[in-house]
Amino acid sequence: MAIHPTDGAGHTGRDVPPATVARLPGYLRALDALTEDGVVTTSSEELAERAGVNPAQLRKDLSFLGSYGRRGVGYEVAHLSEQVGVVLGLATLRRVVIVGIGNLGHALANYSGFADRGFAVVALVDAAPAVVGTTVAGLVVEPLDRLTAIVEGRGVSIGVIATPAAGAQDVCDALVEAGVVGILTFAPRALRVPDHVDVRAVDVASELQILAFHDARRTATGA
Amino acid sequence: MAIHPTDGAGHTGRDVPPATVARLPGYLRALDALTEDGVVTTSSEELAERAGVNPAQLRKDLSFLGSYGRRGVGYEVAHLSEQVGVVLGLATLRRVVIVGIGNLGHALANYSGFADRGFAVVALVDAAPAVVGTTVAGLVVEPLDRLTAIVEGRGVSIGVIATPAAGAQDVCDALVEAGVVGILTFAPRALRVPDHVDVRAVDVASELQILAFHDARRTATGA
DNA sequence: TAGATTGTTAATCGATTAACAATC
DNA sequence: TAGATTGTTAATCGATTAACAATC
Helix, strand or coil: CCCCCCCCCCCCCCCCCHHHHHHHHHHHHHHHHHHHCCCCEECHHHHHHHHCCCHHHHHHHHHHHCCCEECCCEEEHHHHHHHHHHHCCCCCCEEEEEECCCHHHHHHHCCCHHHHCCEEEEEEEECCCCCCCCEECCEECEEHHHHHHHHHHHCEEEEEECCCHHHHHHHHHHHHHHCCCEEEECCCCCCCCCCCCEEEECCHHHHHHHHHHHHHHHHHCCC | CCCCCCCCCCCCCCCCCHHHHHHHHHHHHHHHHHHHCCCCEECHHHHHHHHCCCHHHHHHHHHHHCCCEECCCEEEHHHHHHHHHHHCCCCCCEEEEEECCCHHHHHHHCCCHHHHCCEEEEEEEECCCCCCCCEECCEECEEHHHHHHHHHHHCEEEEEECCCHHHHHHHHHHHHHHCCCEEEECCCCCCCCCCCCEEEECCHHHHHHHHHHHHHHHHHCCC
16 A cells, blocks of 8 residues: 655655755745745745855755745745745644753753744753752753653653763653654764654754864964 | 975875764764773774764774774774864864853853863853843853954954844854854854854754654654 | 774765756 | 746766775
């Protein structure tokens, strides 16, 4: 039996290349900025400029989603924005749990960027008894041993790991076991997950080291 | 006149592919973890497993840096770690300014991952009068109009932008103008910089949207 | 010498870019 | 019709992976 993806107006969803998917949020931001500026219709040149990419790449990326422009005219900002949102699945509310309520966990819990984009932080979890029971961003921090019950009971599909490296793999395993399908980790270490789970890793120290590399080259070559 | 890079034991530095550079910090972390576990010699298989990459890829990456293994034996952890550190230019202390001391800026200022890797946060800067003058992580927050003087006067080479999207490009321009060569931004928008400046962008909302995409596919295809 | 594992080559794969025919 | 701009094709480029000769 062949699988029939839920196929709307565009030929949405089927094999969009990873590199394209990674750029879609940037296009969405650029479209939002255009909307705020009152721009109704845009071109691949203008939109690409705003998103910081090549116009050819933008058109190619959008072509994977469907045909949402008009030749000789351009793209209608509101319509394209909606379509990109559909592809990213932003119509559905996704419930998020944040594990590790240190400095970073605090900042994340208070970050408005979640709610703005259809993500609801439904629980905060920490291992330290001193932190459990405190209120952060309007939520009471819960103990680590409740993690499984929280994920299963509240329909959490995405877990954010903001713990030290040492505990991260255990937290990850617990999240996966409980049924989370996406993980965003800030812990500085590689995480092992089954194929069906998606991991995105943000590592500030690594980013700085990459910058340091280029700085060092510059110095060494005397630029 | 041909340019001669400062060339040490290995043929370090010249044209290391960007994709390889981006993985080096992960190798360094994996090597540190091995050191902590008391492992003296490792193989491409073991190290790759720890770093979450393919062994062939690891060997290829390392081959761009030089020849730091022994056939039939493997890699000496301490030596390889040192060499990767050299390539990343971690021997040199790099001075960092953080602009935007909100929740995230706070967390970054208190993040120990900077100092651990040879980065010194030498100044915190914010636009809001209410924040200026307060002490965060042992540093007094300074006003935005001092940014240029700070960068020039204290030898800052890397700027971290943790402001809202609206102010980010202006801050970026000021940093570049003052002589910063690397920028790490957390602001959700594309930044325009001259070619000689390196930008790394971390965007939590984008990461979540990418996770949402995969979650949506999974749901749509009935997995 | 036999066994192990690197460093490198060659093959594959995916991503980017330029060019242009289709079409508004 | 003339001008503009998309969507797509084809060419280029870079990254990944497998395989293996070199060598410890």
